[in-house]
Amino acid sequence: MPSSDQLSELLDPVATVLLTVECQQGVVGPDSALPELAEAARSSGALANVARLVAAARAGGVQVIHALAERRPDGRGANRNARLFRAAERLPVQQLAGSAAVRVADPIEVREEDIVVRRLHGLSPIQGTDVDALLRNLGCRTLVVAGVSANVAIPNAVFDAVNRGYTAVVPTDAIAGVPCAYTPAMVRHTLALVATLTTTEQAVAAFRRDRRLRPV
Template sequence: MPSHEALSALLDPATTVLLTVECQQGVVGPDSALPELAEEARSSGALANVARLVAGAHESGAQVVHAIAERRPDGRGANRNARLFRAAARLPVQQLSGTTAVRVAPPIEVAEEDLVVRRLHGLSPLAGTDLDALLRNLGCHTLVVTGVSANVAVPNAVFDAVNLGYTVVVPRDAIAGVPSEYTPAMIRNTLALVATVATTDEVLGCFKPLRPS
């Protein structure tokens, strides 16, 4: 576990961005296309912890970015080169652009200053999107990765961020995957090798609220 001093050094709000990954209604909401994942995200407390982190980032002045996965109704530009994509195309709930399914899910609150990055293809919020350019323009050094799933999108985001030169912090209780026992094993054996693993409370302890002007 990182010391408070070491974590605080990484989490300067001026150079830290909090990223929520696929925390959208069609994924983690009550009408999810993936009900098992949605239940795990909620019952584990991960989604509530993401909401707490977003609120803390807003209070401290750290930038928040929401990464949303969606597809056009005609499927143009979407991947078809893996079983995951073909299965997703047959689900009863589709992550279609402009629908409720691709809105950020409660209890996460989206502020006016938040950025939303949408992707029509692939597995990662960083590969082939505007996110890297936005992070660099924001002066981001540290990326805090939260959301779902620990199976696919979250590790993709972490690896891509590390490959692009960002320092990554993963709050282990603010990500979820299925089955439930997979997430801690993946964090311990994979993400801990490339990212700083902390808890939601530890990250929030480093997000100092802005002083009133």
């Protein structure tokens, strides 16, 4: 992991964005369509750590983007080309546009200055969405990725970020997947090869330090 000085330099608030991935009620909330994943996100502390990152990023002048996945009630435009999509169609909780399921879950707080991006298709919060254009318009060079799941959306986001020239930073205690043992293995053998790994505590400290260093 990088030193505190290296991380503070990497997380320059002028060029950093925090991306929360699928931290929505229908995924990690009490009435989740995926209760095992929701339990993993909550019991591991990952969801609480995402909330800490959001608050610290916002206080430190770092833009926050919430990436949410949803579908139309009629399913138009949604993928059906993988088992995951077909299984999701049969779940008792649907991520329907406009429903409570696609609202950002507690304890994460959404503020007016945050940007919320919703997608109707695919596995990635970046590919085929507005996120890449928004990042470029925001002057982003470093993308901090947090949320769920470590099985699919998180690695997709990291790969897409790196392929587009961003430096990806992953607070490893602010992501979750199933089974729980899979997440550290995926981090060690996959994300460690392409992303800068850190912890929530280190990232929060870097956000605070950057705030102190900025002129007032």
